[in-house]
Amino acid sequence: MSSPLSLNSTILIVGAGTWGVSTALHLKRRGYKHVTLLDPYPVPSPISAGNDVNKILELGTFAAGADSDERFVANTLISEATKGWLEDPVFKPYFHETGCIIAATSAAGRAHMNCASGPSEDAGWVPLKTKEDFQATMPKGVLTGDFPGWEGWWMKKGSGWIHARKSMESAAREAERLGAIFVTGDEKGKVESLIFQNGDVKGAKTLDGFEHRADRTILCAGANSGIIFDMKDQLRPTAWTLAHIKMTKEELQLYKNLPVLFNIERGFFMEPDEDKGELKMCDEHPGYCNWTVNPQNAQRSSVPFAKHQIPKEAEERARGFLRETMPHLADRPFSFARICWCADTPNRAFLISKHPEYPSLVLGCGASGHGFCHIPVIGGFITDAMEDKLEPRMKHSFRWRPETAVNRKWDDLQDRFGPEGSNRMMNFGDIVEWTNIQPEIAEARL
Numbered sequence: 001m002s003s004p005l006s007l008n009s010t011i012l013i014v015g016a017g018t019w020g021v022s023t024a025l026h027l028k029r030r031g032y033k034h035v036t037l038l039d040p041y042p043v044p045s046p047i048s049a050g051n052d053v054n055k056i057l058e059l060g061t062f063a064a065g066a067d068s069d070e071r072f073v074a075n076t077l078i079s080e081a082t083k084g085w086l087e088d089p090v091f092k093p094y095f096h097e098t099g100c101i102i103a104a105t106s107a108a109g110r111a112h113m114n115c116a117s118g119p120s121e122d123a124g125w126v127p128l129k130t131k132e133d134f135q136a137t138m139p140k141g142v143l144t145g146d147f148p149g150w151e152g153w154w155m156k157k158g159s160g161w162i163h164a165r166k167s168m169e170s171a172a173r174e175a176e177r178l179g180a181i182f183v184t185g186d187e188k189g190k191v192e193s194l195i196f197q198n199g200d201v202k203g204a205k206t207l208d209g210f211e212h213r214a215d216r217t218i219l220c221a222g223a224n225s226g227i228i229f230d231m232k233d234q235l236r237p238t239a240w241t242l243a244h245i246k247m248t249k250e251e252l253q254l255y256k257n258l259p260v261l262f263n264i265e266r267g268f269f270m271e272p273d274e275d276k277g278e279l280k281m282c283d284e285h286p287g288y289c290n291w292t293v294n295p296q297n298a299q300r301s302s303v304p305f306a307k308h309q310i311p312k313e314a315e316e317r318a319r320g321f322l323r324e325t326m327p328h329l330a331d332r333p334f335s336f337a338r339i340c341w342c343a344d345t346p347n348r349a350f351l352i353s354k355h356p357e358y359p360s361l362v363l364g365c366g367a368s369g370h371g372f373c374h375i376p377v378i379g380g381f382i383t384d385a386m387e388d389k390l391e392p393r394m395k396h397s398f399r400w401r402p403e404t405a406v407n408r409k410w411d412d413l414q415d416r417f418g419p420e421g422s423n424r425m426m427n428f429g430d431i432v433e434w435t436n437i438q439p440e441i442a443e444a445r446l
């Protein structure tokens with residue numbers, strides 16, 4: 001039996017990343033008096049998937065679902081998130097409603113893009129068929145490429161990009177102002193294990209040996225959640241690759257208020273942020289894992305690690321993407337790069353649930369590569385799960401579901417694409433060559 005829940009309950013959040021800070025904010029807004037977060041790093045953690053200049057506010061096309069219940073969940077999530085970006089003063093300053101372009105190149109990629117619930121003129125999208133169509137979406141001189149084989153759609157409103165790091169910091173600041181306590185540091189904040197007692201979870205133990213006891217424990221450790229608690233193969237830590245290039249003053253003048261450009265088989269970029277004047281881009285691929293076999297039980301798992309370099313092959317893909325879109329930038333050196341870990345559930349739906357066996361444990365993980373843009377509201381859903389208040393369809397979608405991960409197909413592409421040759425799940429263990437970018441900041445440790 002867990003202790004009855006009240007506003008006086010002690011609540012411990014493991015991980016002060018994207019979902020952890022959102023949860024702290026919503027708990028404080030609902031009046032919970034004792035909220036503590038544990039993280040090896042102060043916000044923004046260098047290993048948080050949200051510690052990034054910018055992210056896409058989820059495109060309507062990916063809010064699709066196989067049936068009406070799934071569509072309800074996807075639409076609820078995206079419309080609540082959008083409301084948060086447009087109305088909540090904590091998040092509003094960081095949403096740039098610049099619109100977005102979605103594109104594909106191969107027949108399979110186009111078929112995916114143009115699925116029944118995909119973009120259409122009826123839904124307000126403008127079709128893009130020629131190189132001139134693409135070039136006309138941005139000021140002259142930005143998109144100088146030939147867009148070979150590209151087809152796409154342009155949505156001018158209701159989507160765009162968000163300043164990820166700043167919005168995460170803003171949420172953390174507000175949670176702290178409302179009284180949430182952040183315990184951080186290599187030893188003091190890093191959770192080694194949960195505290196199991198009488199068939200329940202009673203808090204977490206940090207590396208310094210301290211036992212943080214709590215009435216409820218919420219696990220929000222992103223890709224590292226499976227290291228702390230046995231997630232029964234429901235999470236696959238998967239990494240993507242990102243790189244920055246420095247822009248000149250003149251280019252920065254030109255590269256303003258640009259829609260996000262995303263080719264689901266090539267990559268994406270967003271306009272440079274105002275602080276560092278760097279253009280961020282990601283090459284697109286189904287993801288990298290770091291496969292490791294446990295010698296004791298022969299179990300296979302993907303183990304995250306931090307690195308401020310990317311595989312050479314990812315650099316080549318990123319440059320290939322630039323060559324098709326902005327060849328004038330294609331050979332410019334990278335000023336920054338990193339790998340970035342998220343955790344995929346088998347169907348890429350979130351995992352937000354009380355644990356069926358440990359009544360005081362709540363899971364808030366499985367963001368599946370699309371969890372950032374939900375930061376304004378995701379903590380509200382996680383709090384709803386703790387309070388047993390989730391709408392039934394949401395609860396079903398978010399449930400603890402190990403049965404869906406039995407004999408999991410670890411190499412499943414999960415509806416993701418990449419250019420020919422990289423249209424498969426990849427393993428960091430196979431990478432021999434990495435970029436050699438002089439890091440401006442010290443290499444983060446895990």
Ligand SMILES: Cc1cc2nc3c(=O)[nH]c(=O)nc-3n(C[C@H](O)[C@H](O)[C@H](O)COP(=O)(O)OP(=O)(O)OC[C@H]3O[C@@H](n4cnc5c(N)ncnc54)[C@H](O)[C@@H]3O)c2cc1C
Nearest residue numbers: 015017018019045048049056191221222340367371372373
């Ligand atoms: C390259 C890339 C591009 C992306 N683009 C988008 C996008 O455009 N739009 C979008 O919506 N989403 C995007 N995502 C996905 C999004 O970033 C993630 O879904 C989201 O940030 C995950 O949030 P989280 O809280 O689960 O994990 P994180 O933000 O990673 O937080 C996990 C936290 O746990 C902490 N932690 C780790 N180990 C421990 C421990 N032992 N004890 C205590 N704390 C610990 C970490 O320090 C970290 O702060 C992208 C992801 C990547 C990698």
Ligand SMILES: *[C@@H]1O[C@H](CO)[C@@H](O)[C@H](O)[C@H]1NC(C)=O
Nearest residue numbers: 290291292303304305428429
């Ligand atoms: C993969 O994970 C293992 C731990 O199991 C780690 O020792 C190794 O360094 C990781 N791989 C890379 C390429 O860093």
